[in-house]
Amino acid sequence: MPQTNSSAHPADPLPGGAGEALRGRLSAASPAASAAEGACAEAEALARAQAGDHQAFSQLYGLHKRRIYSLCLRMVGNIAEAEDLTQEAFLQLHRKIASFRGDSAFSTWLHRLAINVVLMRLRKKGLTQISLDEAMEPAGEERPGRSFGEQDPALSGAIDRMALQKAIDELPAGYRLIFVLHDIEGYEHNEIADMLECSIGNSKSQLHKARLKLRAALRIHPQGEGRR
Amino acid sequence: MSENGKNIQCAEFQDQLPELIGSGADAGAHPHVQSCELCRALLADLETIAEAARQLFPVVDPPDELWEQIESAIKSEQQTSGTNEKG
Numbered sequence: 001m002p003q004t005n006s007s008a009h010p011a012d013p014l015p016g017g018a019g020e021a022l023r024g025r026l027s028a029a030s031p032a033a034s035a036a037e038g039a040c041a042e043a044e045a046l047a048r049a050q051a052g053d054h055q056a057f058s059q060l061y062g063l064h065k066r067r068i069y070s071l072c073l074r075m076v077g078n079i080a081e082a083e084d085l086t087q088e089a090f091l092q093l094h095r096k097i098a099s100f101r102g103d104s105a106f107s108t109w110l111h112r113l114a115i116n117v118v119l120m121r122l123r124k125k126g127l128t129q130i131s132l133d134e135a136m137e138p139a140g141e142e143r144p145g146r147s148f149g150e151q152d153p154a155l156s157g158a159i160d161r162m163a164l165q166k167a168i169d170e171l172p173a174g175y176r177l178i179f180v181l182h183d184i185e186g187y188e189h190n191e192i193a194d195m196l197e198c199s200i201g202n203s204k205s206q207l208h209k210a211r212l213k214l215r216a217a218l219r220i221h222p223q224g225e226g227r228r
Numbered sequence: 229m230s231e232n233g234k235n236i237q238c239a240e241f242q243d244q245l246p247e248l249i250g251s252g253a254d255a256g257a258h259p260h261v262q263s264c265e266l267c268r269a270l271l272a273d274l275e276t277i278a279e280a281a282r283q284l285f286p287v288v289d290p291p292d293e294l295w296e297q298i299e300s301a302i303k304s305e306q307q308t309s310g311t312n313e314k315g
Contacts, residue, residue, distance in 0.1 A: 054302075057302075058295065058299070061295055061298065065289070065290050065294070065295075066287050066288065066289050066290070067287060069288065069289070069290035069294075070285065070286070070287045070288050073285075073288065074285050082290075083290060083291065083294055086290055086294060087294060087297055087298050087301065090298050091298065091301055091302065091305070094302050094305075095305075159276060159277065159280040161280070161284060164277070164280055164281060164284055165284060168281065168284070179281070183278045183281050183282060184281060184282060184284075184285060189250055200250075201246075201247070203250070204246040204247060204249070204250030204251075205246045207246070207250065208245060208246035208249065208250070209246075211274045211277055211278065212274075214277050214281075215270075215273050215274065215277060218277070
């Protein structure tokens, strides 16, 4: 499972003001000291939020809103829907925060919770079902070798960011989901298979097809054409 | 299928690619890739796309009013559960 940026283990709050003392010792403004200070602040906010402190919950929101919103945005590619899903993820967090036991880093746990919220939404829309159906298509339909030829050069090595972004946005939802989970978020195929309730082979196959679709899109819209 | 993998066709190699890449194997070391320019280009493109995508998405802030909406939804849920408990 990917470790998130704020992955210092925040499971148990430091007892008896130890966090305060630690912050004092780490007061030098080094990156390590800042990271440790951030972890302490999160651990304290987490403990208080678990006890029902609303202010502490808003602190946790402040610490994690960017990553969760960005994750939702990548997965669905739609701002309004990403906002809605972020709201739902933090509502779920509010309902479940007392059940967090620190078996993993809090940020990892929250990340997974948000992914589940997105998947639930997509399942309601039937999109993951569509993606599985897509994976069952005959492989020959998407085999890139068919389009190869001397007049069909490979990508030049550097990819236009706007063109790639557009190509990802235009991926079918199921392909996009697996592409984002694997290539952007860093989940392994067994974890994706577990989340999507599909086989590991399906996950590999869909990721491959997603990349082939992106490649095809980028060959049609080579560098610069995606920029408007 | 060829015994040594050198003479298999592109189609056959590409059918094996998802498993090959997904398993973390060095697909570039496959005998077919060594002798096939097209499949070598395909692999290079797929790697370039994956690498470019990893650097593509910036981390962005949600709009400020989102917290107000979340706060409001939390209060609404708490009121509902409070009403249910009283009832």
